[in-house]
Amino acid sequence: MTQDTPPKPPKLIAIDLDGTLLRPGGKISPAVRLAVERALDAGVHVVPATGRGWREATIALHQLDDVFDRLDLGVFNTGACVADVGTGNSVCLADFEPTLALELVDAMRAMPEAVLVYMDRSKTGIDYLVTGDGDLTENTQRWLSQNDMRFRENRSPRAEDLRHALRVGMVAVGDRAFHVAERVQNDFQDRVSIHAFAGVPTADDEAKVYIAEIFAAGVDKWRGVSWVAKQLGIERADVAALGDEINDIALLREAGLGIAMGNAVDRLKAVADVVLDQTNEQDGVAHAIDRLLAGEPVAAG
Numbered sequence: 001m002t003q004d005t006p007p008k009p010p011k012l013i014a015i016d017l018d019g020t021l022l023r024p025g026g027k028i029s030p031a032v033r034l035a036v037e038r039a040l041d042a043g044v045h046v047v048p049a050t051g052r053g054w055r056e057a058t059i060a061l062h063q064l065d066d067v068f069d070r071l072d073l074g075v076f077n078t079g080a081c082v083a084d085v086g087t088g089n090s091v092c093l094a095d096f097e098p099t100l101a102l103e104l105v106d107a108m109r110a111m112p113e114a115v116l117v118y119m120d121r122s123k124t125g126i127d128y129l130v131t132g133d134g135d136l137t138e139n140t141q142r143w144l145s146q147n148d149m150r151f152r153e154n155r156s157p158r159a160e161d162l163r164h165a166l167r168v169g170m171v172a173v174g175d176r177a178f179h180v181a182e183r184v185q186n187d188f189q190d191r192v193s194i195h196a197f198a199g200v201p202t203a204d205d206e207a208k209v210y211i212a213e214i215f216a217a218g219v220d221k222w223r224g225v226s227w228v229a230k231q232l233g234i235e236r237a238d239v240a241a242l243g244d245e246i247n248d249i250a251l252l253r254e255a256g257l258g259i260a261m262g263n264a265v266d267r268l269k270a271v272a273d274v275v276l277d278q279t280n281e282q283d284g285v286a287h288a289i290d291r292l293l294a295g296e297p298v299a300a301g
Contacts, residue, residue: 010240014225017050019244028063035286048074049221054088056147075224080166094219101162118167126150169213177210195247220250
């Protein structure tokens with residue numbers, strides 16, 4: 001889509017991380033860091049909105065240096081958690097009803113890859129419960145190690161072991177994740193919210209990695225961002241959002257101004273108000289922020 005009229009500067013900018021704020025390889029460029037700082041100086045609330053959990057996200061966000069300390073609330077786990085960026089203290093959670101989480105684990109149990117249940121660490125002491133009959137992929141083992149994740153294996157959990165679960169999913173080599181997501185969607189219908197997409201590649205990946213993520217019904221990034229906006233007294237029209245993947249669809253569709261990166265998937269571009277010419281590798285976030293602050297059309301070259 002194209003933007004017909006220049007926008008007024010937003011009061012809140014929600015920014016996805018992987019593929020958006022972060023360059024390939026997980027780096028934040030100096031240009032993007034300075035743009036985020038300019039937004040904060042202008043009184044705009046900058047809200048990270050990511051599929052990552054808090055700990056995984058803040059390892060990347062610390063690249064903002066002193067700007068990191070000026071961030072307030074962030075949206076994590078695709079909207080299942082809103083937490084203080086600096087401390088990780090959660091203020092709004094959308095966790096699973098434990099028996100539903102157990103049903104999901106059992107539905108995915110026979111897959112070659114382990115089922116990964118993301119937990120609220122402040123309540124459980126761990127980030128992941130590793131369950132099901134499958135194995136941890138090498139990619140997952142690296143991710144857990146690099147991000148200092150606490151995990152515990154329990155291959156035959158009971159419902160009570162799944163209290164405070166925020167996400168049930170799997171990481172697979174090949175496209176099994178899409179088949180799992182389709183089957184779970186057919187079986188569970190509107191009881192859950194599901195995303196399946198290609199993982200962000202790293203230099204250590206030997207093969208393309210795909211991810212299936214399942215949340216409680218109604219959970220998406222817009223749920224978290226709209227909660228933050230409400231706490232701040234900010235209207236939907238004053239929210240701008242930037243993203244690149246299918247788990248950003250609700251966020252860009254519902255925000256006052258939805259901005260898709262130049263590297264975004266086609267499904268996201270189709271719902272966006274603006275599609276940038278610039279990719280995450282070309283500092284698209286910096287371009288968008290500066291245009292928004294100036295009240296200029298974001299899509300202009």
